[in-house]
Amino acid sequence: MTNMVRDDEWKTLLSIFLTESLEMLDEVEPKLVELEKMSLGGSENNELLNSIFRLYHSLKGGAASLNLDVIRDLTHEAETLLDMFRSKKITITPQHIDLLCQACDFMRKLLDRTAMDFDDGALAEPAKVLRAQFIEEIKKSMPGDKKKTPAPPPAAPSPAPQSAAAQPAAPTAPAPDHAQLADNIDELKLDLTPEMIRRFTEEAEELFEEAEQSLLIIEKGAASPEVVAQAFRALHSFKGNAGFFNYTAFTHFSHEAETLLGLIRDEKLPSTPAAISALLAAIDVLKRGISRLKSEKVAVLDGDGPVVERLKAAMSEVDTRPRLGQILVDSGLITEDALQEALEAQEKVVPPVSATKAADASHPPSESGGAAGSQRAAIRVDTDKLDRLIELVGELVISVSNVTNCPDLKDLHLDRLEKAVDRLTKITKDLQSIAMSVRMIPIAGLFRKMVRPVRDLAKNIGKKIDLQFIGEDTEVDKNVIELISDPLMHMIRNAVDHGIEPAAKRKEVGKAETGNIVLEARHSGSEVWIIVRDDGRGLDRPKILAKAQEVGLITGSGDDLRDEEVFKYIFEPGFSTAAVVTEVSGRGVGMDVVKKNIEKLKGRVDIRSSVGKGSQFTTRIPLTLAIIDGMVVRVGKERYIIPTQSIIEVFRPTSENISTVTHKGEVVSIRGNFIPLFRIADLFGLLNAENDPTHANVMIVESDGRTLGFLVDEILGQQQTVIKSLGSAFGAMPGVSGAAVMPDGRVGLILDVTGIIKIAMGDKDN
Amino acid sequence: MGISSRGTPQKNGTGHETQAAGADSLTGKFLTFRLAGEEYGIGILKVREIIGLLEITLVPRMPSFVRGVINLRGKVIPVIDLRLKFSMPGIEDTKQTCIIVVEVRQGDLAALVGILVDTVSEVVNINDSEIDRALSFGSKVNTTFILGVAKVKGSVKILLDIDKILGLEELSSIANSNG
Numbered sequence: 041m042t043n044m045v046r047d048d049e050w051k052t053l054l055s056i057f058l059t060e061s062l063e064m065l066d067e068v069e070p071k072l073v074e075l076e077k078m079s080l081g082g083s084e085n086n087e088l089l090n091s092i093f094r095l096y097h098s099l100k101g102g103a104a105s106l107n108l109d110v111i112r113d114l115t116h117e118a119e120t121l122l123d124m125f126r127s128k129k130i131t132i133t134p135q136h137i138d139l140l141c142q143a144c145d146f147m148r149k150l151l152d153r154t155a156m157d158f159d160d161g162a163l164a165e166p167a168k169v170l171r172a173q174f175i176e177e178i179k180k181s182m183p184g185d186k187k188k189t190p191a192p193p194p195a196a197p198s199p200a201p202q203s204a205a206a207q208p209a210a211p212t213a214p215a216p217d218h219a220q221l222a223d224n225i226d227e228l229k230l231d232l233t234p235e236m237i238r239r240f241t242e243e244a245e246e247l248f249e250e251a252e253q254s255l256l257i258i259e260k261g262a263a264s265p266e267v268v269a270q271a272f273r274a275l276h277s278f279k280g281n282a283g284f285f286n287y288t289a290f291t292h293f294s295h296e297a298e299t300l301l302g303l304i305r306d307e308k309l310p311s312t313p314a315a316i317s318a319l320l321a322a323i324d325v326l327k328r329g330i331s332r333l334k335s336e337k338v339a340v341l342d343g344d345g346p347v348v349e350r351l352k353a354a355m356s357e358v359d360t361r362p363r364l365g366q367i368l369v370d371s372g373l374i375t376e377d378a379l380q381e382a383l384e385a386q387e388k389v390v391p392p393v394s395a396t397k398a399a400d401a402s403h404p405p406s407e408s409g410g411a412a413g414s415q416r417a418a419i420r421v422d423t424d425k426l427d428r429l430i431e432l433v434g435e436l437v438i439s440v441s442n443v444t445n446c447p448d449l450k451d452l453h454l455d456r457l458e459k460a461v462d463r464l465t466k467i468t469k470d471l472q473s474i475a476m477s478v479r480m481i482p483i484a485g486l487f488r489k490m491v492r493p494v495r496d497l498a499k500n501i502g503k504k505i506d507l508q509f510i511g512e513d514t515e516v517d518k519n520v521i522e523l524i525s526d527p528l529m530h531m532i533r534n535a536v537d538h539g540i541e542p543a544a545k546r547k548e549v550g551k552a553e554t555g556n557i558v559l560e561a562r563h564s565g566s567e568v569w570i571i572v573r574d575d576g577r578g579l580d581r582p583k584i585l586a587k588a589q590e591v592g593l594i595t596g597s598g599d600d601l602r603d604e605e606v607f608k609y610i611f612e613p614g615f616s617t618a619a620v621v622t623e624v625s626g627r628g629v630g631m632d633v634v635k636k637n638i639e640k641l642k643g644r645v646d647i648r649s650s651v652g653k654g655s656q657f658t659t660r661i662p663l664t665l666a667i668i669d670g671m672v673v674r675v676g677k678e679r680y681i682i683p684t685q686s687i688i689e690v691f692r693p694t695s696e697n698i699s700t701v702t703h704k705g706e707v708v709s710i711r712g713n714f715i716p717l718f719r720i721a722d723l724f725g726l727l728n729a730e731n732d733p734t735h736a737n738v739m740i741v742e743s744d745g746r747t748l749g750f751l752v753d754e755i756l757g758q759q760q761t762v763i764k765s766l767g768s769a770f771g772a773m774p775g776v777s778g779a780a781v782m783p784d785g786r787v788g789l790i791l792d793v794t795g796i797i798k799i800a801m802g803d804k805d806n
Numbered sequence: 807m808g809i810s811s812r813g814t815p816q817k818n819g820t821g822h823e824t825q826a827a828g829a830d831s832l833t834g835k836f837l838t839f840r841l842a843g844e845e846y847g848i849g850i851l852k853v854r855e856i857i858g859l860l861e862i863t864l865v866p867r868m869p870s871f872v873r874g875v876i877n878l879r880g881k882v883i884p885v886i887d888l889r890l891k892f893s894m895p896g897i898e899d900t901k902q903t904c905i906i907v908v909e910v911r912q913g914d915l916a917a918l919v920g921i922l923v924d925t926v927s928e929v930v931n932i933n934d935s936e937i938d939r940a941l942s943f944g945s946k947v948n949t950t951f952i953l954g955v956a957k958v959k960g961s962v963k964i965l966l967d968i969d970k971i972l973g974l975e976e977l978s979s980i981a982n983s984n985g
Contacts, residue, residue: 431880431881432880434880435879435880678863678864723866724866724867725866725867726864726866764880764881764882765882766865766875766882766884773865773867774867775866775867776865776866779863779875779882781877781880781882785877786861786863786877787863787874787875787876787877787882788863789863789865789866789875799867
């Protein structure tokens, strides 16, 4: 490629570019789908089109700055096509959207490769093919128009990529004689590559930022001449750049502002609040102009008229109007001496006065200042660091409680210490909750990922489907989001494939042709619920029952089973593979996988459905994988945490409840049902545990569709604990899913109910 | 006793400094400790810290030499009873009983593991020339994890290769074989 050095800094930039690009691709896809929908419906949405355009454009910009030519060229074509949509030279067809989607897919591949190779050349050939398709589309619609042809005119004196690198210096340097340059600019104009424009806008934004900062300092009244000069220079540089690019609207307007600033700099004019706010308003106008230039490629200003008036008014103030003192002296009302005195006195008062005035006048600029601040509101942090932070905060909480509950302090009455400790405890709690929230991200990104597959699948099978989101802002632990992605995709695919009927069928039964799938997320206690709802044909209970009987899941007629229990059979592995399934219920493709994945997340899926009206799959998962809600139990001398989610109930049995089935173990009867009972102490080989069940507690747990009872000595309470892994030193430990640091600093083990059931069943078999 | 002195400040304690000192030289500092009347030593770079005995949580269905897990400032790490690991008779914990936290490494895997010893003695400099490597221990102890035997100031110290004793694969295979 170029002789650009792939140094560490470049690699850092590349990794930022890659992450951002992937995010952008995620963002652009749903928008493309929406665009398609709108264009099919005959409506227009320029805002949407612009935002898509911007995304491709940013991709291109990023790629160009890293000299990734293949990406740059591909995105350039995509951008050109989008631009033609915008200028209405082409009407959007589904083929176009397909092509753009393809470009997205390809870009992902390309980005992956780039991450490995540190270069995007590997897929240059397929990229060319894709580009050719774009160019074809572009040419198709506009045979004659040469100006807009994507390839630069042959006469271009400077080839695009190289000039890009050399560009930054160019706009600033010719500032002194930009007027002369402007004469030649018409010929040069054609050579303005988007890259150059990007440089220009970037630099302009920086200059505005600089000027604005300086102006705000001036406004506070604490400005040194240097600050004023700085603001002047910034505006002047911008004017120069704009002149070079022949953006006359920008040049003329910034000239006005510069003139005013020049007068202030030369102290021909005081820096009145009015003047400063006029200047700030001018910068706002210019900023808007630049952002229009970025999105629409036109250098125009709006709202500049009134601001020019204000600038002019500020300038004329000094030239025409005599000073108040002068008037007074002239008219003989006061003497020269008195005036001098008054002025001196005024000088002492002026700063506060101008400060309050400044506050009044600074409303618009402070808004834009706020916007600049919000850009920096988010930073990227390594998740390992976050995990470490959360770990440490958890440790801090425990240490604090160790100190506060220290036995040495117990009998002392230390009022002041107690107060201090209370405050410490509160702060630590706050700190903990903030640390926890740091990992939470909105689920919107995950939802957006579903748009494309739904569209593609629906298109393939010829259905019309409208996907809606509710509660996209719901925040969920990042790890949960990553793990839930696949199961959710499965469920949605199922809804599209089997849930929603074909359009014709829908018409027949009197539904709207377009099927609806709603994806909803919301918080409920310490869980997040992700709901997939469709208005399709619903699950067919009799057929599921028939199938369940066929594969031997149930023996009786199953009439006494509740709907939910019946629907759960679709999660059975045997259920999903057979072709019948599709016919049976319309659900089943990989549903057992869905269930497994969700159970890994310590979550569960509930199904509700009614025939002909649709079904609803509610996935309930803990808000975070880092914390678990558990019940602390004691067995012998050991304490264990059992996830509350698996616990159905806890009670102390009477001797009538417990019976021993010969050679099979114990069972506990609860409301007429017999449930196998296992003693944790026996399973774990613990000594000192309570032998008599009537002095212990039975905990009924459910997992994997099995219900059984555990015998534990005592229930110590309920608590939220931070889950820690047992470390790489141990492999998978049956029956134990992790560890937690208990309030007294010791380690407590978190039991894995499914694993224990397996142990229990295995032991019984032996 | 409850001494908790920070073990080594050196970070990259990947190998013994033996490697640093030459192809096969074992010369370097060793932390020595006592186990059933014998002196043992481990390369100091392996040692992260020494902590007094604290309450150990039993992990079910583990071999007896796995005493359980402890909370090391928020990290949960396993603790191995070295006596039981070496098939020596176990004893009641005393005030001298210590946990030496070592970093066990195998390939790219690294983990902190605590080893329970009768008492920690000292840090000694041992020269390669003082180490006898071709020593047979008879049948009582498997010698693959013994680097050699050193005679320092008249006393005998058995130098251990901690990575071999507490092989991660071994640990995880213990866990799995119980499943």
